[in-house]
Amino acid sequence: VHPFAPADQVLGYYSVFNELDKWLSEITGFAAMSLQPNAGAQGEYAGLMVIRAYHHDRGDFHRNVALIPASAHGTNPASAAMADMKIVVVKSLENGNIDVEDLKAKAELHKDNLSCLMVTYPSTHGVFEESIIEICETIHANGGQVYMDGANMNAQVGLTSPANIGADVCHLNLHKTFCIPHGGGGPGMGPIGVAKHLVPYLPGHAVVDIDKGKSISAVSSAPWGSASILIISHAYIAMMGAEGLTNATKYAILNANYMKARLEQHYPVLYSGAQGRCAHEMILDCRSFKAFGIEVTDIAKRLMDYGFHAPTVSFPVAGTLMVEPTESEPKHELDRFCDALIAIKKEIDQVENLTFDKADNPLKNAPHTVAVITANEWEHAYSRQTAAFPLPYVSERKFWPSVGRVNDSHGDRSLICACPPVESYLEEIVP
Secondary structure (H helix, E strand, C coil): CCCCCCHHHCHHHHHHHHHHHHHHHHHHCCCEEECCCCCHHHHHHHHHHHHHHHHHHCCCCCCCEEEEECCCCCHHHHHHHHCCCEEEEECECCCCCECHHHHHHHHHHCCCCEEEEEEECCCCCCCCCCCHHHHHHHHHHCCCEEEEEHHHHHHCCCCCCHHHHCCCEEECCHHHHCCCCCCCCCCCCCCEEECHHHHHHCCCCCCCCCCCCCCCCCCCCCCCCCHHHHHHHHHHHHHHHHHHHHHHHHHHHHHHHHHHHHHCCCCCECCCCCCCCCCCCEEEECHHHHHHCCCHHHHHHHHHHCCCCCCEECCCCCCEEEECCCCCCCHHHHHHHHHHHHHHHHHHHHHHCCCCCCCCCCCCCCCCCHHHHCCCCCCCCCCHHHHHCCCHHHHHCCCCCCCCCCCHHHHHHCCCCCCCCHHHHCCCCCC
């Protein structure tokens, strides 16, 4: 839909906007939503600007301190900086939880200037913060607002809600929790929900009248962001219903804990809750493998030979894999991925006990392309079958990586233009 189409020509879209606003408000427990932000990070920025406008409207122009836990998403401090806030980091405990005593001390220290806390729930460490309600109450007691990063909302829907926990603002990644496909840069939608006292400050627009009374300026050029893809989330919620959405959350948590139970015998799982469970994701610690020359990047590259794109590497902890199966994968696919990681761990063990050479082994040379496997020359100490078909299922459905090992750090630091040189455009002068 054209963002500035006359209202009487897009009544169907307006119905979708209104219903989606109502449904997302019910899911989050908030009073109202803004469907304007185009991505999660833009939702963060919009939420912080709403909090900033709330403080300014009360005459508290000095409230500019944002407390951000060390376990937060990396975009949190970036968004806070864009909203002209001073960032104060709160420590994390060894089990991945927020250090509540440190949070209380810093909230008290900055109580006169405290604007907000930015918190992710469940945390990026893959655990439910057991003190989350106490944390929110501490911020409110010191004059601040609570911004909840909704990136992990797929572990909340139907079981709890940001408002129930005590948050004042939360963004939602519709392209993650509510079915919009994403990858390769988009599309995305990051609407924000707010408690009743913040509704007047939701984003307005210079062309389309969506002003709430004291609205902040638009955060997107279009009043409802990428409106055409809102249809997907609308349809998803309508078809799933309350029971389906709740079950999706349960499966996301169940799948993660099933994988944790299989993998923790082979890889240390960095964080877990009081009951020994994770939330919807877990962090596999690969740092000990460095002792015999194996980096987490080697594991990521080797996964390609098994037919998998690697999960998140070295975030939020360097030298680790963060695995989030979501609710979407069937058990046989979870098992296939676990089998691959377990087989890779056995290969690592062979490097450790010197069965494989430390420099010339399947991990260090991964991924193996079809050109490498079918070449006349094979100078490695391990077999071609080990390289390309390490498990039986790989032979049945082999995915061939198109490119072999590249130097990641060199590529990150050395930008090379792939454009033809200007001289190539010179026309040859024909005598």
